Amino acid sequence: MKLTLTDVGRTFGPKVALEGVSLTADAGQFLCVVGASGSGKSTLLSIVAGLVPPTTGTVTLAGAPVTGPGPERGLVCQSGAVYPWRTVERNIAFGLELLGLSRAERKARVDWYLAETGLELFRHALPKQLSGGQRQRVAIARALACEPEVLLLDEPFGALDVQTKEDMQVFLRDVWRDTGTTVLMVTHDVEEAVFLGQRVIVLSSDPGRVAADVLVDLPADRDLTVKRTTEFLRTRAEVEDLVRTYHRRHAGTTPSR
Structure with a gap:
């Protein structure tokens, strides 16, 4: 089942949390969403979960509109x-x-x-x-x-210590490999996003928009040693720079060169 967001926006009174968000996750993909505070990451996940309706745009799963919670989407906070x-x-x-x-x-x-x-x-x-x-x-x-067709994860390891978090990252990739479930995960941890995801979606801040869609070119079977490879470090730096750049643009400062 393909998950598709088309021109999704969400306002809370005068506050624009998300604007014009469009992205697609194919069946079985692992997508991670990152961004600075104010980028609307959790709001985006709540919309896909059907807990919050979009103000504009649509969310569909296998072509059917998402209008509320359903068993085809599992949520872990x-x-x-x-x-x-x-x-x-x-x-x-x-x-x-x-x-x-x-x-x-x-x-x-x-x-x-x-x-x-x-x-x-x-x-x-x-x-x-x-x-x-x-x-x-x-x-x-x-x-x-x-x-469920889609597993939605909202900062699931954010409260864990570093060692336990890394153990859980390996566990999650193993479970994803064994089940073939589509995963959409929100995290503030760029290293975690690059280790887990096949793609990393970077949101800009206030309002949240898709600033970049980064393909993670790492082996399908990964253990923690991949974090020391040149490709991993390059991709992590690329995503970190994107998060920093789009947050600074919102803050009105010029990104460092």
């Missing part, structure tokens, strides 16, 4: 928002219960995602017994268990 009164396996099963799947179907999917996310030994644990990284794994597993 920075907090993870797992249910504290449910065990790990019951958190993962939550959406499946809403979809009306049989007990056998729910069990099969929950078992698969417990194994895929390395949470088999924690199936009966409550979220308070888990680390921050483990809780995010639960949130991602819960979203993917409904088998």
Whole structure:
């Protein structure tokens, strides 16, 4: 299913958060969106999730307009928002219960995602017994268990320490490879965006517009050692310069040469 945004804009009173945003994600692609504060990254994701309607423009998935939340789009936020009164396996099963799947179907999917996310030994644990990284794994597993066409991630690792964040980046790429789900991820971390994404979308600030669409020319199978390669460092620097340039243009200063 192709995800398409056409001339999307969003205002909040006199504030223009997004203006004229057009982009396309083909089925199975991993796109990361970066930009300085005020670029409307989270607003963009909320529009694609159907939580906020666009003021102008359209969002379509496989040609059908997005008019509200739906099971074909799974959303994971920075907090993870797992249910504290449910065990790990019951958190993962939550959406499946809403979809009306049989007990056998729910069990099969929950078992698969417990194994895929390395949470088999924690199936009966409550979220308070888990680390921050483990809780995010639960949130991602819960979203993917409904088998959405698109996984939407809003700064999912922003609250984690550096070591846990890198572990989760590797985990996410492995899950994406195994499931083939289209991923649209918002992050303020350029290094993370280049490591995870096939493309990095750079938004300008106030209002948010697509300033650049950078193709990440790195191997499909990546581990953390790729971060030390010349191509990775070149691409990270390119994206960082773009973010800085378009933020400075908004601020009314001249980019350094």
